[in-house]
Amino acid sequence: MKRISIKDVALKAGVSIASVSYVLNNKIDSRIPKETIDKVKQAAEELNYRPNNIAKSLKTQRTHIIGLVVADIANPYFSQLARIIEDEANKLGYTLLIGSSDENAEKFEALINMFADRQADGLIIAPVENSQKCLLKLQKQKIPFVLIDRYLSGIEADSIQINNYNISQKVTEHLVNEGYKNILLVAYKTELQHLLQRTQGFLDTLEKNHLQIHKNQVLLIDKDAIDQDINTGLDSILSNTEKPDAVFFTSNKLAVSGLKKLTKSGVSIPQEIAVAAFDETEAYELFPVSLTYVKQPLSAIGTTAVQMLDKKINTKLLPLQNVILHAELHIGESTKSKHN
Amino acid sequence: MKRISIKDVALKAGVSIASVSYVLNNKIDSRIPKETIDKVKQAAEELNYRPNNIAKSLKTQRTHIIGLVVADIANPYFSQLARIIEDEANKLGYTLLIGSSDENAEKFEALINMFADRQADGLIIAPVENSQKCLLKLQKQKIPFVLIDRYLSGIEADSIQINNYNISQKVTEHLVNEGYKNILLVAYKTELQHLLQRTQGFLDTLEKNHLQIHKNQVLLIDKDAIDQDINTGLDSILSNTEKPDAVFFTSNKLAVSGLKKLTKSGVSIPQEIAVAAFDETEAYELFPVSLTYVKQPLSAIGTTAVQMLDKKINTKLLPLQNVILHAELHIGESTKSKHN
DNA sequence: TTGTACGCGTTATCAG
DNA sequence: CTGATAACGCGTACAA
Numbered sequence: 001m002k003r004i005s006i007k008d009v010a011l012k013a014g015v016s017i018a019s020v021s022y023v024l025n026n027k028i029d030s031r032i033p034k035e036t037i038d039k040v041k042q043a044a045e046e047l048n049y050r051p052n053n054i055a056k057s058l059k060t061q062r063t064h065i066i067g068l069v070v071a072d073i074a075n076p077y078f079s080q081l082a083r084i085i086e087d088e089a090n091k092l093g094y095t096l097l098i099g100s101s102d103e104n105a106e107k108f109e110a111l112i113n114m115f116a117d118r119q120a121d122g123l124i125i126a127p128v129e130n131s132q133k134c135l136l137k138l139q140k141q142k143i144p145f146v147l148i149d150r151y152l153s154g155i156e157a158d159s160i161q162i163n164n165y166n167i168s169q170k171v172t173e174h175l176v177n178e179g180y181k182n183i184l185l186v187a188y189k190t191e192l193q194h195l196l197q198r199t200q201g202f203l204d205t206l207e208k209n210h211l212q213i214h215k216n217q218v219l220l221i222d223k224d225a226i227d228q229d230i231n232t233g234l235d236s237i238l239s240n241t242e243k244p245d246a247v248f249f250t251s252n253k254l255a256v257s258g259l260k261k262l263t264k265s266g267v268s269i270p271q272e273i274a275v276a277a278f279d280e281t282e283a284y285e286l287f288p289v290s291l292t293y294v295k296q297p298l299s300a301i302g303t304t305a306v307q308m309l310d311k312k313i314n315t316k317l318l319p320l321q322n323v324i325l326h327a328e329l330h331i332g333e334s335t336k337s338k339h340n
Numbered sequence: 341m342k343r344i345s346i347k348d349v350a351l352k353a354g355v356s357i358a359s360v361s362y363v364l365n366n367k368i369d370s371r372i373p374k375e376t377i378d379k380v381k382q383a384a385e386e387l388n389y390r391p392n393n394i395a396k397s398l399k400t401q402r403t404h405i406i407g408l409v410v411a412d413i414a415n416p417y418f419s420q421l422a423r424i425i426e427d428e429a430n431k432l433g434y435t436l437l438i439g440s441s442d443e444n445a446e447k448f449e450a451l452i453n454m455f456a457d458r459q460a461d462g463l464i465i466a467p468v469e470n471s472q473k474c475l476l477k478l479q480k481q482k483i484p485f486v487l488i489d490r491y492l493s494g495i496e497a498d499s500i501q502i503n504n505y506n507i508s509q510k511v512t513e514h515l516v517n518e519g520y521k522n523i524l525l526v527a528y529k530t531e532l533q534h535l536l537q538r539t540q541g542f543l544d545t546l547e548k549n550h551l552q553i554h555k556n557q558v559l560l561i562d563k564d565a566i567d568q569d570i571n572t573g574l575d576s577i578l579s580n581t582e583k584p585d586a587v588f589f590t591s592n593k594l595a596v597s598g599l600k601k602l603t604k605s606g607v608s609i610p611q612e613i614a615v616a617a618f619d620e621t622e623a624y625e626l627f628p629v630s631l632t633y634v635k636q637p638l639s640a641i642g643t644t645a646v647q648m649l650d651k652k653i654n655t656k657l658l659p660l661q662n663v664i665l666h667a668e669l670h671i672g673e674s675t676k677s678k679h680n
Numbered sequence: 681t682t683g684t685a686c687g688c689g690t691t692a693t694c695a696g
Numbered sequence: 697c698t699g700a701t702a703a704c705g706c707g708t709a710c711a712a
Contacts, residue, residue, distance in 0.1 A: 003706095005705085005706060005707085006706065006707060007706080007707095015681080015682085016681065016682045016683075017682085017683090017684095017706095017707080017708095018681070018682055018683075018684090018708085018709080019681060019682075020707095021707065021708060021709080022681090022708095022709090025707095025708085027708095027709090032681075033681095036681085050456075050457055051457075051706085051707075052398075052459075052705085052706050052707070053457055053458055053459070053707095054394055054397045054398045054403070054459060054705085054706080054707095055398055055687090055705070055706030055707045055708090056706080056707055056708080057394050057687095057707095058392075058394045058395055058398055058686095058687050058688065058689095058705090058706080058707080059686075059687055059706080059707055059708050059709085060687090060707085060708070061687080063394070072423065073413070073419055073422055073423050073426065074416075074419050074420045074422070074423040075419075076414075076416060076419070076622070079413055079414050079415075079416070079419035079422075080414045082413055082414070082419075082438075083412065083413050083414040083440060086413065086438070086439065086440060087440075095437060095439075095454060095458060096437070096438065096439075097435060097436070097437055098422075098426070098436065098438050099426070099435075099436075100423060100426060100427075114435060116390075117390055117391075117393055118393055118435060119392075119393070119394060256622055256625065256626060259626055260625055260626065263626075263628065281622065281623075282416065282596055282621065282622065282623045283621075283622045283623040283625065283626045284626070285596065285600055285623065286596060286599055286600065286603075286623045286624070286626050286627040287626040287627075287628075288603065288627075288628045343688095345687090345688060345689085346688070346689060346690095347688080347689095355699075355700090356699060356700045356701080357688095357689080357690095357700090357701095358690085358691080358699065358700060358701080358702095359698090359699060359700080360689095361689065361690060361691080362690095362691090362699090365690085367690095367691090372698075372699080373698080376698090376699085391688090391689070392687085392688050392689065393689095394687085394688080394689095395687070395688035395689040395690090395705090396688080396689055396690080397689095397705095398687090398688080398689080398690095398704090398705050398706070399688085399689055399690050399691085399704070399705055400689085400690070400705090401705080
């Protein structure tokens with residue numbers, strides 16, 4: 001019981017291979033008699049013919065595969081996004097290949113190469129630090145791609161970003177307005193632009209509000225040792241005489257780790273310390289206090305990414321496009337002002 | 341700047357394409373002179389030759405692609421599992437294709453067909469209700485697959501399961517031993533065997549301990565309306581005179597939804613009602629009381645699934661294998677006995 | 681409508 | 697025994 005090929009269909013229908021191909025691809029410009037069409041369709045049906053995508057790809061140079069590179073598919077931010085991308089990709093006739101880079105430039109490059117070797121039609125990429133050369137290579141190879149979540153300085157590429165600087169300002173402003181004066185920012189040690197913007201938005205807003213910035217204003221965390229750095233960092237800061245009255249975590253993982261730590265340290269939220277976080281995750285829902293957090297437009301990011309990529313795949317020489325989508329601030333009890 | 345093909349390498353090295361193929365695939369049985377080997381390797385290197393996987397697949401009938409069908413990649417249980425499977429698959433030289441079925445038999449079939457059309461070498465599948473015919477078709481097509489998480493009655497297939505019945509007994513026994521006498525089970529309305537076993541393990545343990553089973557002992561939830569069903573279900577049960585003193589949730593999503601509801605209803609855990617849950621998720625960590633939960637051996641499930649599948653792909657006529665892995669009970673504060 | 685070259689490796693076969 | 701030739705896998709699309 002071997003695979004049914006187009007040849008078998010042609011034989012059964014009593015027509016040529018070419019006719020079968022035309023009929024099955026609806027390329028009936030050259031008016032093929034209705035009779036032939038019916039014969040072919042019936043034969044294909046009866047034999048349960050399934051075209052061989054591999055042969056098709058070999059000839060057409062298209063695979064209808066989209067590769068998605070995320071930092072870690074186990075991170076809810078990326079798995080939620082992946083799900084949205086999967087659905088949109090399927091809708092447009094693509095199959096999704098997913099890979100996790102672990103924020104590691106070598107793994108990242110290996111993934112990109114793997115996707116390139118598989119001749120994915122295009123890539124949706126959350127780039128990691130120091131992946132510029134890799135992306136440049138991709139551009140040289142003319143493989144269409146769209147950056148999401150992050151972008152890199154020194155790379156001119158299509159991208160979808162959110163208003164990181166702006167929303168970070170908004171969060172900070174909200175905290176300031178609620179009367180918090182010593183706000184701690186917890187951020188990653190990183191050179192990723194989108195994360196630096198979050199920090200910058202924070203700092204600029206403090207300054208704008210004439211709050212002086214001291215050296216412990218920002219706690220930097222190594223992404224490879226989150227729990228540990230949070231533990232020692234917060235321990236040190238909490239034992240200080242000048243404890244912060246609010247903490248702003250710039251990612252979901254930092255927030256989850258930080259909230260665990262604060263709880264374990266017996267800090268009451270928001271009475272003792274207020275908390276604001278980035279991203280949205282199931283975990284926030286089980287925290288006893290409803291959180292103030294930055295809600296990213298995941299659906300829009302995912303669908304836009306796929307649609308942009310699809311357009312790039314089908315159109316040569318499209319002008320670069322950098323879409324900025326807007327995250328919104330969701331206000332919860334965790335930043336309820338002390339003086340209200 | 342078009343793709344470099346094997347022909348280009350042969351030309352540059354001054355040998356035949358056959359020799360290039362042999363050298364690059366390390367098929368040097370027929371002792372090819374070292375000189376030729378070096379020339380080929382150098383030419384390939386200089387031209388930066390990348391073999392065309394599509395052409396290779398067309399000939400060899402192997403794609404080195406594994407398809408993974410989960411209920412929803414956005415569910416942390418599946419995304420964590422997917423990550424493990426991804427890593428193991430890569431280690432064995434496969435690329436992972438992921439699809440979400442939404443527990444929907446039609447989507448499920450569409451995914452399976454898509455993967456079959458892409459000629460995945462094998463599939464790792466979390467089957468949905470009423471997908472028997474689809475799996476039988478797969479067997480007829482001789483596409484190797486391994487079932488995970490669930491299995492279906494009426495299907496003889498390789499599978500990896502956990503000790504659902506047993507661990508459910510263990511959880512129930514733990515609750516009984518802690519002195520709880522009116523335990524509510526929250527489970528899905530379903531015919532999926534692995535979930536029924538969880539319920540059965542629960543019921544049998546009650547019986548064994550001479551606890552009478554009343555009609556509200558099990559709250560059945562529609563998977564498509566979890567929050568809603570949990571809300572109304574728990575409302576009704578909590579307003580009863582005979583309130584349960586413990587609740588056992590049989591999945592992570594049920595637990596998260598249920599814990600939200602219990603908290604909102606002002607139920608104190610475990611003083612008023614104890615809670616045990618299934619699966620492990622980040623969300624549990626932010627719940628103010630450390631939870632008692634069933635920890636599935638995700639790593640073992642993922643790696644075993646890939647290894648079994650790999651073996652099936654490479655060996656015809658392997659005897660069926662049903663691996664049972666053991667989940668463990670993790671005991672937290674949420675089931676701390678009242679009389680201690 | 682149809683014959684057929686082509687996309688690109690793999691591997692059986694055969695000549696040197 | 698080395699290594700080149702060519703059939704093959706299967707659709708696509710141009711030329712006839």
